[in-house]
Amino acid sequence: MSVTVAVDALGGDRAPEEIVAGAVESLRPGLRILMCGPLELVTAELARHGSPADIEVVDAPETIDFHDDAVAAVRSRPRSSLVVPCTLVREGRAGAAVSAGHTGAMLAASLLHMGRIRGVHRPGIAVALPAQGGPAVLIDAGANAECKPENLLQFGVMGSVFAERLLRIESPRVGLLSIGEEATKGSSLTLEAHDLLAAAPINFAGNCEGRDALRGDFRVIVADGFSGNVMLKSMEGAGSVLFAEMREAAMSSLRAKLGALLLRPALRGVRDHYDPERIGGAYLLGVRGLSVIAHGSSSRWAIVNAIQLAARGIEEEVVERMERGIAAAGAAPDLQDRSPVRTVPAVVDPENGERLT
């Protein structure tokens, strides 16, 4: 079986060099890559790597950059290197789209062009947290500021498939983010979602709290996009303030400087492990195809990782498994969005809260 991943050659701070180099490095038997970008530029860049036969260039002469308004850019530039991978997925020519470009634009393009998995009303953003003992998946990290219990149920199902198939965590323990461990604790949203998750065919382990996120007791953390985003950014903020304060303390005396010099190699691993830039990007789950949003600063190794995860996702049929999981959880029949306000998903960019749909 051969799988095809479509890649935005111009996405990210280090494009096209690192993107193309990463794609070349990621090649292995059974993997084809559609490299999307201006034909001449991408062809020339690939020539520096011997023009591998398994990488095909798809002309995408337009560009979207970090300053652009996400939705407007996606609508007005359908031939951009960011949008074309998503349309290739819709057309069935690729199973996954990878971009290290504009996060909001990639979310918008995925939502607008890939379509949704049957039964899913609200796609959610999954991120892999650097928990102790291995990664944990947080879903939703910020796409849906307001959720219904059924949305959280679907996040639990999709997050479980993601953890099991992409992160290779067997029967991942699923936790529902709340403000108390017992089933009776939380808001009316979490109380209802708790019951739905408990009845679903996943390994639901009950409520978890903000302080559990990195401890590794839960491998899937289900949250509405508002509190999921608050959790993610609070941890990032606490980590960066702590590191900054320690750096300052380490410069405060000669003795401290010497200590820091000796300790540095040992601490580097810790810092790297918790570096938000290395958390590994975001995945929009619930669309018909895999949408991988790598960090803007992605090096070739981050791109290799993103492409290989995307390829594994296609091979493992995660989209199909999510669809079946949603149906098995009885989540699809309840999916009539009961809100009188919105009938289309309202998805926001988790980076800045911008409304994308």
Added chain:
Amino acid sequence: MSVTVAVDALGGDRAPEEIVAGAVESLRPGLRILMCGPLELVTAELARHGSPADIEVVDAPETIDFHDDAVAAVRSRPRSSLVVPCTLVREGRAGAAVSAGHTGAMLAASLLHMGRIRGVHRPGIAVALPAQGGPAVLIDAGANAECKPENLLQFGVMGSVFAERLLRIESPRVGLLSIGEEATKGSSLTLEAHDLLAAAPINFAGNCEGRDALRGDFRVIVADGFSGNVMLKSMEGAGSVLFAEMREAAMSSLRAKLGALLLRPALRGVRDHYDPERIGGAYLLGVRGLSVIAHGSSSRWAIVNAIQLAARGIEEEVVERMERGIAAAGAAPDLQDRSPVRTVPAVVDPENGERLT
């Protein structure tokens, strides 16, 4: 002017010794303390400090301990060392109650016995975060899992008074916890609350995010109790995992051990500054009196700090200022709780999410 603070002599792991010692240390002209606990025991303990004239013993022969169910214990033991300080406030014999005992019980006792400030429907829990450049107040840290925009407006007003009068921060910048910095970002709750806060006579500076909490740009962070609690616990969790990982890394080689030994004095200040145990307890704002919930592990110095803050709060008339602030913000007229479900405040223990009212 003389102010009176009622103290639970038996609250906390180190009671009564450290509580009584802290009360003695905190004495200064104009401060009276009502020390609540079993008469003989407290009298004997005070005798070891020369039985200061400004500390009066109020007999409270019953006890509530950490294993007790909060609400049941408060209801069934009105003469406990934890409940008596709250009833002394209601009777006007003290202006503030301080306990290092059962957090949930102290919240429940304060709500049940102190009564609420006029116009306030939902008291909120304020905690002082160890932000860069000085403390920042988070309100609500977990009492109200579900809030209305008017509740957030009141939290902003009460948090501002708290920051200004107790923490001595002039015209504190108030931020609304959301998932994007712009006014148009967030949930329907935060969008409505944003408009109310912007029109209030406080220094409202717009939305803030989880990563801003410790940076010091905002000195009051307004949140519904669910996301406030998620933020607080996520930061605590990230900090404790990072410190644990660094301790482990520091033991990984002889070189690292030596480095850690040299660096330790410089890092101790950082660790202490961010130690959640030292954050300084919680304050229930919105009740008619000051309710200070110190950490269970409080040393005499933590008790000195808690009592002196409480005394300052009485002198600065924070309760009266909050009442006037609520009225000035136009928050009181809107205070008819429009929810069809609850007409009494539903307050939960931020430690474990247990429903207290």
